[in-house]
Amino acid sequence: MxxxxxxxxxxxxxxxxxELDYARSGLQTVAGKIADEVGVKENELTEIFFNALAESRSNIFNRVFDEIGVDNNALIKKCIAMYRTHKPSxxxxxxxxxxxxxxxxxxxxxxxxxxxxxxxxxxxxxxxxxxxxxxxxxxxxxxxxxxxxxxxxxxxxxxxxxxxxxxxxxxxxxxxxxxxxxxxxxxxxxxxxxxxxxxxxxxxxxxxxxxxxxxxxxxxxxxxxxxxxx
Ligand SMILES: [Mg+2]
Missing domain, CATH: 3.40.50.1000 (HAD superfamily/HAD-like)
Structure with a gap:
């Protein structure tokens, strides 16, 4: 046997x-870390991320940065690293x-x-x-x-x-x-x-x-x- x-x-x-829980967990973590730097309240930024996620996964940081009027490629790179290294909930x-x-x-x-x-x-x-x-x-x-x-x-x-x-x-x-x-x-x-x-x-x-x-x-x-x- x-x-x-x-x-x-x-x-x-x-x-x-x-897997969507992982994506939400990552975006929430990123929102918490960059809210001050981009001048958007954390909960608002999280919501913007989640709305963007509902549309599509691709280039999500670029799309959100466009939406909030932030032009900062170095910060986008940092966001991707934060997302991948975050401790998921x-x-x-x-x-x-x-x-x-x-x-x-x-x-x-x-x-x-x-x-x-x-x-x-x-x-x-x-x-x-x-x-x-x-x-x-x-x-x-x-x-x-x-x-x-x-x-x-x-x-x-x-x-x-x-x-x-x-x-x-x-x-x-x-x-x-x-x-x-x-x-x-x-x-x-x-x-x-x-x-x-x-x-x-x-x-x-x-x-x-x-x-x-x-x-x-x-x-x-x-x-x-x-x-x-x-
Ligand atoms: Mg699978």
């Missing part, structure tokens, strides 16, 4: 926690927390893209080091090894001496989470949580199966999934 027990690999952002999805407890005795890993410093502080804030054997932050291996590259998944296969068929990735983002590894035989389960839950791309980008959230990931579900795949 132990030999055939699959290895579970989780994505981080929007799979284990709500975030929590696991309740379903994710229970899921990790449910699979306490299983071998578990994380594979996540994103800025190494930021991803690491999320992992620390969510106390995930105690819950998984190792968290692979793909950028640490080089940008070409970010998803959809199978690089870190192959490292897990090597480390655990398991075939891809016995390694299951649980992720939320059809753009990159499954398309690189599914053809290699890795298991793929999509959780319909977070910012990408309504995105549907080509069949090539899909996971084998989708579940509404991690409360549906049970040992029985996995046994059934593996049986149907075999």
């Amino acid at each position: 132990t030999q055939s027990q699959p290895i579970l690999v989780f994505d981080l952002d929007d799979t284990l926690f709500n 975030i929590e696991l999805y309740p379903e994710a927390s229970k899921c990790l407890q449910r699979f306490a005795s299983w071998r578990k890993f994380i594979v996540t893209d994103g800025n190494s410093t930021a991803q690491n502080s999320k992992i620390v804030a969510l106390n995930l080091r105690d819950n998984v054997e190792h968290a692979y932050i793909t950028y640490r291996y080089g940008h070409k090894y970010t998803k959809p590259s199978p690089h870190c998944f192959n490292l897990i296969a090597k480390r655990t001496k398991q075939q891809p068929q016995n390694i299951i990735y649980i992720g939320d983002n059809p753009t990159k989470d499954f398309v690189g590894i599914r053809p290699l035989g890795f298991g793929t389960i999509r959780v319909l949580t977070g910012q990408h839950k309504d995105i549907n791309l080509t069949p090539k980008h899909a996971a084998d199966v989708s579940i509404p959230d991690l409360s549906h990931l049970t040992a029985d579900f996995i046994a059934e999934y593996q049986k149907n795949r075999a």
Whole structure:
């Protein structure tokens, strides 16, 4: 039984926690630190940031600075650094927390893209080091090894001496989470949580199966999934 027990690999952002909470936490921290310098009250600046976030993530500091009439590229750079290094106030999805407890005795890993410093502080804030054997932050291996590259998944296969068929990735983002590894035989389960839950791309980008959230990931579900795949 132990030999055939699959290895579970989780994505981080929007799979284990709500990534928008991280963004809000970062922007709030930045607002608190620069409010005096840009001459806008902290709570007003936070609101401006949150409104900008609701529109889009891209170039958010440039856009907000334009809006408040501040022209200061050096400060924008500082804001980005503050955002990435801030100590986030975030929590696991309740379903994710229970899921990790449910699979306490299983071998578990994380594979996540994103800025190494930021991803690491999320992992620390969510106390995930105690819950998984190792968290692979793909950028640490080089940008070409970010998803959809199978690089870190192959490292897990090597480390655990398991075939891809016995390694299951649980992720939320059809753009990159499954398309690189599914053809290699890795298991793929999509959780319909977070910012990408309504995105549907080509069949090539899909996971084998989708579940509404991690409360549906049970040992029985996995046994059934593996049986149907075999
Ligand atoms: Mg994700």
